[in-house]
Every structure is written in structure tokens, then in C-alpha cells.
Amino acid sequence: MFEIIREKKKVLLFVLLALVIPPFIVVGAWDQFSPNREPVVASVDGVDIYKRNWENVHQEFVTNFKNRVGNNIPDEMLNSDEVKRATLDNMINQFILQKVVSTSRIGVSDSDVKTIILGIPEFHDEKGVFNLDQAKKVLGRQGMSTVDFENRLKADLSLALIPEILNASNFVPRTIVRKLARAENEKRTFGVKLFSPLSYKNKVKVMDTEVKNFFDDNGSRFVIPATYDIDFIVLEGDDGVDEIGNLLYEENSSLDPVAEKFNLKVQRITRLDLNAPAIGGGKLNNNALRALNDAKFRSELFSDDFLIENYNTELIQVAKGLHIAANLVKQHEAVPMQFDVVKDQIKSEILLQKMNKVAKEEADTFFEEVNADSKLKKSLRKVVLPFRSNQDQNSDQYSQLLRQFKGELFSHELEINQGTVLSLGPSGAALVFFLSSELEEASSKRVVESLENIFGIFNSAETDLVVKAWLRDYEEQMKVDRYLKVLLTDSAIAQ
Structure with missing residues (x-):
């Protein structure tokens, strides 16, 4: 299919990329590990969800959340009993959806899959056109082949169809929408x-x-925070990304081997507060500052591997064609104020x-x-x-x-x-x-302008409620057991 796309270059705009992964579905983590002798946290229609499977899903959620909002969110909040139960419920919902898709033979066409693949920005070249080699390179860094990705994408799209099917049956009363539009004004x-x-x-x-x-x-409030001297390299472009990443891992205590082999400049920023933006004093260019202040890169700086073991960070992709890796040079301890x-x-x-x-x-x-x-x-x-x-x-x-x-x-x-x-x-x-x-009249310009937005919000909320009710009904038709005592006991989840 990827070969067909490269030949045709046809962009179909009627399928939204947002349909790939619905918010209540956890994709890809369940099938990564299937132990035979592990504690079981739930059983769905005779299929066990092992604790290690759930830990993988939960840790993926924690990591992704921290990458989006930073490391200042307390671990106890992300690993609370409520969040643990929510990630387990998501896994159960995913199984129910997969079961329905399989038994009902719900699927998507190859043309829909093509549309999604063509619309993924990471697969585009500098001209914004789909590029097969670029796609293979991106997928390779994630340990996936093009066939694996197509199969995963087709499965995700099939799961996303269920909320769309249920949404088609919704009825939103016009009188209620009009009242809400008036209230908004x-x-x-x-x-x-x-x-x-x-x-x-x-x-x-x-x-x-x-x-x-x-x-x-x-x-504790009157302390000058710890600061760090950090060496870093910035890679502009995607050439040699895999080789650089591998060498950073092999020579994990210094950036010099990578810099020498790939002719990269090792730069240094001193007295960096990990919770404050890097400024650079005019010595760093915009790409360097952008990379240093990237949330995903900053999350790597808080890791024990970086701060305690003094290992290189991974090569972090900040944006398309912009990567950064760093090594700790010196830590300046926090100093109490007089x-x-x-x-x-x-x-x-x-x-x-x-x-x-x-x-x-x-x-x-x-x-x-x-x-x-x-x-x-x-x-x-x-x-x-x-x-x-x-x-x-x-x-x-x-x-x-x-x-x-x-x-x-x-x-x-x-x-x-x-x-x-x-x-x-x-x-x-x-x-x-x-x-x-x-309150303005229902026929006023501002109220009329609000109708479409209110309808969309109302319809989305209705769809969410319908999907949740539908999942509950299907769950009652299956044998679903949750073993919360096993779920909530201490586990090996990395904090």
C-alpha cells in the first residue's frame, strides 16, 4: 500500500486524522507482553489482563502525560487509585470494542487508510509531500515496519468507527440548542x-x-535552587538520526564521540535551573534555545540516568528536523538564603x-x-x-x-x-x-453565530454519553471481573 501511495500521491481530505485514536482507547500496549504466570487484574469474556500488561499501559499513560505537561505533576496524583482504575477500564473498553469489531465485521477501506497515511506530517518531505523513505525511517525508529503500521492503523480506524456509528443515531433538540446559544450571549x-x-x-x-x-x-522556600552545567548537541535535519542515537547509547558517558564522528558542535549552558527557561545570554541560536526549552527534553533531564548515573540523554526529537541530546557536566547544589x-x-x-x-x-x-x-x-x-x-x-x-x-x-x-x-x-x-x-433574541446575529458551536459541543457530549452507555450494556453481556485488590497493591511501575 505504501508503494501505491508513493506512485499516486493522491490526497483524500474527507477523513480526519483525529479519528485514528479515540481518547478512551489505549492502543498498542496490551499486546506487547503476555506472561503465563502473572497476577491477573481483570478478566474479560474469558481473557485475562495480566498486571504486567496493565503496568505497561499505565506507565505509557504517565510518561505521555508528563511529556505533554512537564514533570511538576506529583507522581502520587498520576498513580492514584482513581487513575489506576481508569487505565484498567480503558483496557477493558478496548477489548469490548475489539470484540464487537471482530464479530460484527466492521472495517475500513484501503482508500481510508491511504488518506490517513498521506495526512501524517511526519511522513512528509520538506515540500510537504508524502515520502516513502521518510515514512520508513520514522517507523523504524519506533521498531515498526510499514506492514505493522498499516495493520495497526486499520485496526484503530475500525475501532473509531463505533463512536461515529453511535453518533449518527443521536438526536439533538433544536429548542435546547437555541436556548444554550442565547445563554452563551x-x-x-x-x-x-x-x-x-x-x-x-x-x-x-x-x-x-x-x-x-x-x-x-x-x-525550604528561601533556597536558591540547584543549577546544572550541561553539554548538548543539536542536530538540524534527519540525516544520521539512527546512527547518532545508537552511538549516544553505546558511548553513554560523553557527547564527544558522537560530535567527532558526525562533525557536531558540543555546546554548553551553565547554571541552568531545570524548572526555568533557558536564556543563553545571546550565545545560543533560536534552534538551540527551542530545543533546550522543549518539554519532552526537559523531562529527560529529571531522570536518574541523567542526574545520578551521568548518562547521555537519548536523541530527543523536538520538531521535524530538530533533535537534541545532552550530558551533565556539573551540578551546583541548592544554597539556603541568609x-x-x-x-x-x-x-x-x-x-x-x-x-x-x-x-x-x-x-x-x-x-x-x-x-x-x-x-x-x-x-x-x-x-x-x-x-x-x-x-x-x-x-x-x-x-x-x-x-x-x-x-x-x-x-x-x-x-x-x-x-x-x-x-x-x-x-x-x-x-x-x-x-x-x-438575553438576546433567538434570531439575533450573535445567537445565530453561536448555534453551530453549541450544536457541536452538545453533540459531542451526547456521543460521549451514548458510547459510555453502550459500553456498559455490552459489558453486562460479557463476563467481566475486576480484581482491584491485585490492581492497587504495590507494583513495579516506574515513578
């Missing part, structure tokens, strides 16, 4: 009074003993906390007064806030402030003439009363 008028902490500066004091106690109790250096900062922080506390108390007191005497609402500043922020481009500071609490202020639970006190963090507090609401 609602404008609410609020009465607002701000309580700035700076207004209460003369009402609070900070003692020297408070400052010292705060420093002693929060010593009290005299930070005491003024601490005093200011405690002072602000106390002023904020007074501001909040004043806001609560005035809130009670307004509730007792509605005439006081006339003293509040009127602010008109649209639900769609782009309706009011020249909004004042009051509108900008309230927009941060749009979810709460446009809640159906907040009724007219009800109020609340909003905490503004270091900016004090705000008293807000809901005074009135305005």
Missing part, C-alpha cells in the same frame, strides 16, 4: 465594591519575632497577608449590611459583564477582574439580588451583587 449586570488591602496598611503591624518565626517555619537577605521580603509578605485579612473582614461586614438594607446597593459600581468575553474588547479593570470569576458569576445557582464576596488573593476582596440579566 447573556449579559449580566453586577454591583461591585472593591476592598484593596493597601487601604488598611495603617491598621496592621508586623513584629520582628513574626518575621523570624516565618523564616524558621518556611526554610535571613538578613530575605527579612524585608518576609515582612512585606506578612504585612500583605494581614492587610488582606482585614480587607476580607471589611467586605464580609459590608455584605451583611447590604443584605440588611437593599438601599446600599445604589452605592455599588455597576458593571456589565458579557458571557462571551470577545463582545467587550475595551473593558475596564472591573470587567477584567470579574471575568476571572465568570464560571461562578454566571452559575445558574446565582439568582438576581443575591451576592457574594470574592477573594482576590493579594489584591484583597470584592463584594459582588447580581442585579439584572439580559
